[in-house]
Amino acid sequence: MERIKAFISFCGADRELAQRLQRDLATAGCASWQFDISAIPGTDAWEAILERIEQSDFFLVLLSEAASQSRGVTEEISHAHYCSLNSPSGVPRIIPLLLQGGVTVPRKIVRAVRLQFRGDTYDNDFALLLRSLGIEPSPFETATGLEASSTRSYEFEAEREAARYASSLIANNADVAASFHKLTAHAKKNAGNRFHISPAQVVTESEEVTRYHASTGPGVSLLQTFWVFFGIMEGHTKGYVVSENVVMQIEASQDRRFHDVGDERLLRSDRLRLRFEGFKTLTGTPAILHG
DSSP states (O other): OOOOEEEEEOOGGGHHHHHHHHHHHHHTTOEEEOHHHHOOTTSOHHHHHHHHHHHOSEEEEEEOHHHHTOHHHHHHHHHHHHHHHHSTTOOSEEEEEEOSTTOOOOGGGTTSOOEEOOGGGHHHHHHHHHHHHTOSOOTTTTOOSSEEEEEESSOOOHHHHHHHHHHHHHHHOHHHHHHHHHHHHHHHHHHGGGEEEOOOEEEEOSOOEEEEOSSSOSEEEEEEEEEEEEEEEEEETTEEEEEEEEEEEEEEEEEEEEEEETTEEEEEEEEEEEEEEEEEEEEEOOOEEEO
16 A cells, blocks of 8 residues: 655744654654655745645644744645545545644634644654554454454544455455455466556545434444455566456445534544445456556
8 A cells, every 4th residue: 555645734933843743754654745854946835835735645734823823834724625625535634733722723624633742742642643644553454354343532544444454355364365366367377477466446436425413422424335446467578567457345334423522523433344345347457557
C-alpha cells in the first residue's frame, strides 16, 4: 500500500512544533509535507500548497490563537474543506490539533473530530495522532474469517482497512487463497517468473447510507461496498504489461458514536465490520508501463 500523505498547516509562531511533527511523521512512515521544509525553491509557492493539499490523505492544522489570526492558515483550511467536500472519498480528512485550551476552531471545521496536541504531552498526543492516521497494526491485517469486526475509541479509515482485510484473506484463508490462485493461474502461467501482483487498490462502489441514532444518543452508521483490485502484471523487457485484475467485493458497515459537549462533537467509539462477498470475474486492462 502507498504511504499515507499528510499536509501540515501552521503559522510562523508554531513553526518549531510543526517541524518536530513533520520529522516524527516521516520517521513513522508518513509522507508529510509542510511549506518551509518541503517546498521546492523557484516554484510557485501557493500553487504548490494547493496541489499538495489536493493530493493529501489528511490535512493536519496546528490550531493556536496565533494560527486563528493567520490569513495563510485560514486559506489553507478553506481549500482543504473545499477538497474534502468535493472528493468522492472525502479526502483530505481534516484533523485539527489544538495547541492550547480555549482555542477558537474555525467555523468550516468546527464539526471535525479534533485532538489535543501540546508540547508537555507531545509523546502521548503524537501516539494518538498516529492511530488516527491509521499508522499502527490493524485488527484486519491478520484476519482469516469471512467476516471480521473491531471496535475502538478513534476513527477507522474503512477504505484502508478493506484493503488490509482483502490482502489478509488471500494470505491467511485457505479457501480464499485457493480461489485467488485459480483466478490468477492463467496470467501466472503466461508470465512465468515475471509474474507480479500489485498492492490492493480500493474503489467505493456504492454511496454511503447514513443513519442517525435519535434514541440511543449521537451517532452515525455508514454502509459501503468496496471493490478491491489486485493487478496481475506480466513482465516484459521494457517494463510490465497489466493484463488482468482480480476484483474482490467487500461490504463494510461502520457505526460511530459521539459525545456532544457544548458545541463540540467528540468521537466516543467506532465499530467497523467487514465481510468478504466473493470475487468478480477477471477484468482485462492492457497497458504497457515502461520502466
